[in-house]
Amino acid sequence: MKQDIFTAGSDTTATTVEWMLADLLNHPDCLQKLRAELDAVVGRSRVVGEPDVAQMPYLQAVLKETLRLRPPAVFAQREAIEPIHVRGYTIPVKTSVFFNIFSIGRDAAYWEEPLEFRPERFMPGGAGEAVDPKGQHMQLMPFGSGRRACPGMGLAMQAVPAFLAALVQCFDWEVPNPPLDMEEEAGLVTARKQPLVLLPTQRLHPLPLP
Numbered sequence: 001m002k003q004d005i006f007t008a009g010s011d012t013t014a015t016t017v018e019w020m021l022a023d024l025l026n027h028p029d030c031l032q033k034l035r036a037e038l039d040a041v042v043g044r045s046r047v048v049g050e051p052d053v054a055q056m057p058y059l060q061a062v063l064k065e066t067l068r069l070r071p072p073a074v075f076a077q078r079e080a081i082e083p084i085h086v087r088g089y090t091i092p093v094k095t096s097v098f099f100n101i102f103s104i105g106r107d108a109a110y111w112e113e114p115l116e117f118r119p120e121r122f123m124p125g126g127a128g129e130a131v132d133p134k135g136q137h138m139q140l141m142p143f144g145s146g147r148r149a150c151p152g153m154g155l156a157m158q159a160v161p162a163f164l165a166a167l168v169q170c171f172d173w174e175v176p177n178p179p180l181d182m183e184e185e186a187g188l189v190t191a192r193k194q195p196l197v198l199l200p201t202q203r204l205h206p207l208p209l210p
């Protein structure tokens with residue numbers, strides 16, 4: 001059980017932080033907006049933390065957009081406990097059924113220009129404004145849904161954006177060899193194919209040395 005929690009909770013969260021940062025670096029206008037929100041809500045005299053996340057709608061939108069476009073867990077699996085009829089097909093009892101979380105988030109029937117990284121779609125007035133990623137809306141279910149949905153989703157929705165926000169607040173990030181390669185590695189967790197190599201420059205000094 002402990003092993004399950006560590007395995008399921010470490011790669012997923014680390015990968016999400018990496019993709020968030022990479023997508024922000026590819027979209028400097030989004031990075032600027034996030035910095036402006038950080039300056040307004042937190043300022044520069046302390047490090048952003050989990051309690052700030054609720055006051056930062058743009059940060060939350062960046063997280064949701066990353067989970068839509070680059071969900072770390074690409075599918076969820078269930079077993080039919082009785083025959084199910086879907087669109088003229090019958091799924092027999094005991095059949096494994098896979099939900100393609102990756103494709104659902106990129107479905108053009110639900111998401112305008114689905115391959116574009118656009119956190120604004122989750123901001124007030126955007127088409128995704130009311131869409132909750134925690135398994136209530138089928139067009140976005142990065143944590144799965146139902147009784148076996150991810151039990152770490154509440155933690156992830158707090159800790160991941162707080163960590164990313166601290167990276168953006170405390171450092172400027174330079175891409176040594178632009179453009180960033182955004183290819184995905186096939187696997188249980190969709191990691192970056194190439195490691196995210198960046199050069200950090202300190203931007204604020206949250207823990208001044210004595």
Ligand code: HEM
Binds near residue numbers: 072076152160
């Ligand atoms: C961005 C972060 C995360 C994402 C996207 C994610 C996604 C998922 C998904 C899609 C599932 C399968 C759900 C289903 O079948 O309906 C799952 C299961 C699970 N997750 Fe997460 N997860 C994340 C973070 C975490 C964290 C932080 C923990 C623990 C601290 C965790 C623990 C688990 C466990 C134990 C399961 C298996 C649940 C079961 O089989 O009943 N996850 N996760």
